[in-house]
Amino acid sequence: MNHGTRWLGPLQVSPLGLGCMGMSTAYGRPDEASSKATLERALERGVTLFDTADMYGHGANEELLGRHLSGVREQIVLATKTGILSLPGLGLPIGLDASPARIARAADASLRRLRTEVIDLYYLHRVDPRVPIEESIGAMAELVRAGKVRALGVSEVTADELRRAHAVHPIAAAQLEWSLFSRDPEHSVVPTAHELGIGVVAYSPLGRGMLTGSPAATTRLSLLDYRRLLPRWNRSNLAENLRQADLVRQIADEVGARPAQVALAWLLGHDPDAVPIPGTKHPGYLDENLAALDLTLTAEQRGRLDRLRAAGDRYRSGPGAPSRPQSAQRAGQPQTGTRSRH
Template identity: 50%
Template structure:
């Protein structure tokens, strides 16, 4: 698979990574043994970039990612995890925490769960509006000095915060939602990350599965599936967005690729600095996504995909009100 530079870190990762979140939570049931096997399969198929977070499954995701990775050559994989979204053991959300002492404790817990002596890329999952970013990133920089972390990242931070953080310690990657139906980073964030040489890691590049065309019925999600209450995938918004995805499927069918592959190829085509991390629990999807990383759709096809969903065209916000208050800070 093609590789892409991870910002100015000096290292490269596979052009697409593997998002492991859905193996623990948010998108319905999963099977640990299958998840671990799939992570190893991803490496066999040339994926080297694995994404998790301490909050996915309240630690469960880091544990299974760690179990899979311990059988892989450590120097050939890049492990990214995140801290900052605090949760109680029963899963209740306790808000965002960017206090230095919390950063240190969270990192130690993640290392323990992952079974690693260092994390390659450590992100602040959400910016804490009550703690100056300099203090949070200052603590993260100490983790680098201590050898517990190699590179630093932010997730869903706004441009001013990225600039302030980058002055304290180089920020290697920004992980933020970007896909055919979430075009927000085009509005200034890409300009900032590109100016500073920061990689852009695109999460939910398949619109949490919606852009693949797999969802035909808004009532198909299990009650605990995050998507059952997501504003874009419920009520009338589901139907409006479904019509847009029908058109993505039409373009994809003409090119003899799947809608998922077209959506992924479009994200990859938006810049060499962009590394999408699609999530899956299925080998077939994994293989399709890897094949998409090699696809070269013609410029007019890519343009027509982008024209179906110009910025702001998706119906509904990408998170509920609480979630929306936590992005772009």
């Protein structure tokens, strides 16, 4: 892969990263052999940003990356997150704790699981409403000063929270759910990140697989698939969302590409500095996603895609869900935001 690089604060990364959550939890039964092959293929193709969190599989995803990436540690940028408590075994969110004491303990545990001496990019996974963001970021800044972390990030914050965090310690990256089906970040958080010189990392850029239209990601979810719990997969919303996703397929047919490539090309064209991190545990899908870097959409095609609007909220309320929208909703605009590819 040779399509330039992006900067997340002091960290230079590939234009597409790899979201690793689905290798261990949320999207069906884990398959370590396939995940290992995907990680190896990503390294072969020049992917350098690998994204995980301590809650993914209740630490299992960090352990997976530690087993298979420790030998190439100097070649990659390793990002992990903390702040969401998870259920042992399943890794489902059960609460938030972004207190300074818990952050310090969590960082040490992540370092052990990842088999590394330093985390390149350490995110506050969610803002804990019981803890001022200044206190959480202050604790994370202590980790930077101790040499355990190179750069800090935040996930699912408002523009005001992003400014407050950045005032405590330079924030390298803001991670946001951003896709054709999740547009709220464009209104406030992304412009604020650009203003402050903060990199933007887009997670679930394929709408958790919804934008691919694949039955395996929409109508034929496994019994272990987390998406069964999400509003956009409710029967009342699914038919409309598949109708919307069909437009992505139509444009893919026009340009001789796959729907995933169209969805990624739209995002890459919308913000050339953003770093999407589509997730997969299959090498073939990884190659397919990387091909989006060579795809250019016409202004007319982009205009049609811009009109897409997902039916249903991104999350149910509860631990791990954003406590409020990333930005104020535009008047009259439907709420947006929420394959083993996501």
